[in-house]
Amino acid sequence: MTDVTDHGAGVRSLRVPIPDNPLGHTLVYVLDTDRGPVLVDTGWDDPAAWDTLAAGLAACGTSPAGIHGVVVTHHHPDHHGLSGRVREASGAWIAMHAADVSVVRRTRETGPDRWYSYMTAKLTAAGAPEEHIAPLRTARRRTLPGLSPALPDREIVPGELLDLPGRRLRAIWTPGHTPGHVCLHLEEQHPARLPGRGRLFSGDHLLPEITPHIGLYEDPDDATVTDPLGDYLDSLERVARLAPAEVLPAHQYAFADTGARVRELLAHHEERLTGLLDLLATPLTPWQLAERMEWNRPWDRIPYGSRNIAVSEAEAHLRRLVKQGRAEAVTGTEPVEYVRV
Numbered sequence: 001m002t003d004v005t006d007h008g009a010g011v012r013s014l015r016v017p018i019p020d021n022p023l024g025h026t027l028v029y030v031l032d033t034d035r036g037p038v039l040v041d042t043g044w045d046d047p048a049a050w051d052t053l054a055a056g057l058a059a060c061g062t063s064p065a066g067i068h069g070v071v072v073t074h075h076h077p078d079h080h081g082l083s084g085r086v087r088e089a090s091g092a093w094i095a096m097h098a099a100d101v102s103v104v105r106r107t108r109e110t111g112p113d114r115w116y117s118y119m120t121a122k123l124t125a126a127g128a129p130e131e132h133i134a135p136l137r138t139a140r141r142r143t144l145p146g147l148s149p150a151l152p153d154r155e156i157v158p159g160e161l162l163d164l165p166g167r168r169l170r171a172i173w174t175p176g177h178t179p180g181h182v183c184l185h186l187e188e189q190h191p192a193r194l195p196g197r198g199r200l201f202s203g204d205h206l207l208p209e210i211t212p213h214i215g216l217y218e219d220p221d222d223a224t225v226t227d228p229l230g231d232y233l234d235s236l237e238r239v240a241r242l243a244p245a246e247v248l249p250a251h252q253y254a255f256a257d258t259g260a261r262v263r264e265l266l267a268h269h270e271e272r273l274t275g276l277l278d279l280l281a282t283p284l285t286p287w288q289l290a291e292r293m294e295w296n297r298p299w300d301r302i303p304y305g306s307r308n309i310a311v312s313e314a315e316a317h318l319r320r321l322v323k324q325g326r327a328e329a330v331t332g333t334e335p336v337e338y339v340r341v
Contacts, residue, residue: 004059007248008191010167011199014056016043018078026078027250028053029201030060031186034166036068039092040184040201041250045081053082064089071162071169072152073203074181075100075107079250084150095154095162097173100180104149106219118218119308126311127285127335135304156182174205174239176232177212181205185242194256196245205232206239206247208255211268215312216319229320233269236262273326276317283330283337290314 003015010032015025029040037060043049057063067090072080075096083094096104120136156162158173168187175181184201204212214232240262247261248254255261272293279292290311291299302310318338321327330337 004056007199007254009188011186011248012060013248013254014053014060016049016052016056016082017046018044019046019048021078023078023251025251027248027252028056029248030057030062031164031167031169033068033164035164036066037062038069038071038164039067039086040071041073041079041203042070042082042086044078045085050082050085053086066090067092069093069095069154069164071156071184072096072100073183073201073205073250074178075103075149076178076204077149079203080104080149083152087150093154094150094152095156096152097156097158097171097180097182099175100178101152101155103178103180103219104151106221108148108151123287123308123311125335126315127287127337128311129287132304132307158182172200172238172242174203174232174235176214176228176235177204179217179226179228179231181235183239185244190245194245196243196256196258198244199246199248200239200242200244200258202239202247202249204250205235206258206261206265207249208247208252208261210251211265213309213313214316215309216315218312225319227316227319227323229269229316230323233266236265273317273321276314276321277326277340280321280327280338280340283333283339285333285335285337286311286315286318287335289318289338 005013012030014028016028017025026041026043028043031038043053054064064086067086069092070083070086072083086092087094116136120133123133156171158171160171162169170185170187172183172185174183181203183203183205186199188198214229217226217228240259244258246254246256247258279289293314295302327338327340330339
């Protein structure tokens with residue numbers, strides 16, 4: 001059975017499965033335009049996901065071959081994964097923000113060896129123990145998922161209306177989850193006349209019950225000191241000012257009251273930062289901080305790959321605290337330790 005939800009006024013969503021992932025599925029949106037249907041995200045590049053996408057499009061009266069364009073909220077494989085297959089089937093254009101296009105281009109040009117070397121150096125600098133780093137030294141010939149994502153052929157320019165005849169869809173740059181994440185504001189009256197300004201396709205930026213992962217922007221060749229958590233918090237406030245009547249996220253379900261959800265997320269991150277300052281009463285490396293942070297399960301039950309993600313999230317929070325002047329690196333420590341100010 002194909003799971004299609006009609007959100008009214010030419011907007012439908014399809015639940016496209018993500019293999020072996022607790023999120024379960026990506027909500028792919030089908031937006032009718034005067035030149036044919038346009039997709040917002042596409043789902044993971046997987047045979048079952050492709051079959052589900054094709055069946056969902058058939059239930060909407062179209063097919064992969066009938067797609068006019070693909071708008072990608074961000075480069076992650078559960079959003080961008082099937083874009084290339086859709087383009088092959090239909091000749092559709094693929095649009096993405098330039099910052100995430102750069103990530104896609106770099107990913108296509110970087111082999112697994114470079115990635116494993118980068119992760120080895122990164123985790124060593126974060127203070128990871130040798131038993132955690134050792135597998136990376138011997139995994140050089142493994143293939144990694146998502147190493148050949150489709151290269152987009154259109155750039156999403158923040159603040160501009162996308163070229164979708166018959167619709168008003170404006171790009172809102174919301175970095176944080178990725179450097180080029182965009183939300184898409186459908187500047188049309190809500191079909192049920194809910195109070196607020198149109199509808200917002202929020203990707204992973206704003207979800208009803210999940211706090212999106214905010215880690216460091218991974219670029220082996222860029223030494224720029226970024227502040228992804230600061231970017232995310234600023235982006236949340238930008239979205240709140242839009243005051244959409246309804247949010248159409250890429251996971252879970254549609255919801256209203258954007259302002260309340262934004263306030264919850266801002267409060268969550270401030271509480272988390274304050275809690276980390278308590279931990280930093282004693283100097284800690286990013287790895288040691290991650291070990292002591294509160295996750296959805298005890299540290300010894302967190303899988304290997306998820307520990308890497310957790311360390312990246314700890315580092316993003318450290319960057320924010322350092323930028324705010326609430327924590328600092330301890331001079332002369334290697335791996336570098338941080339302490340509250």
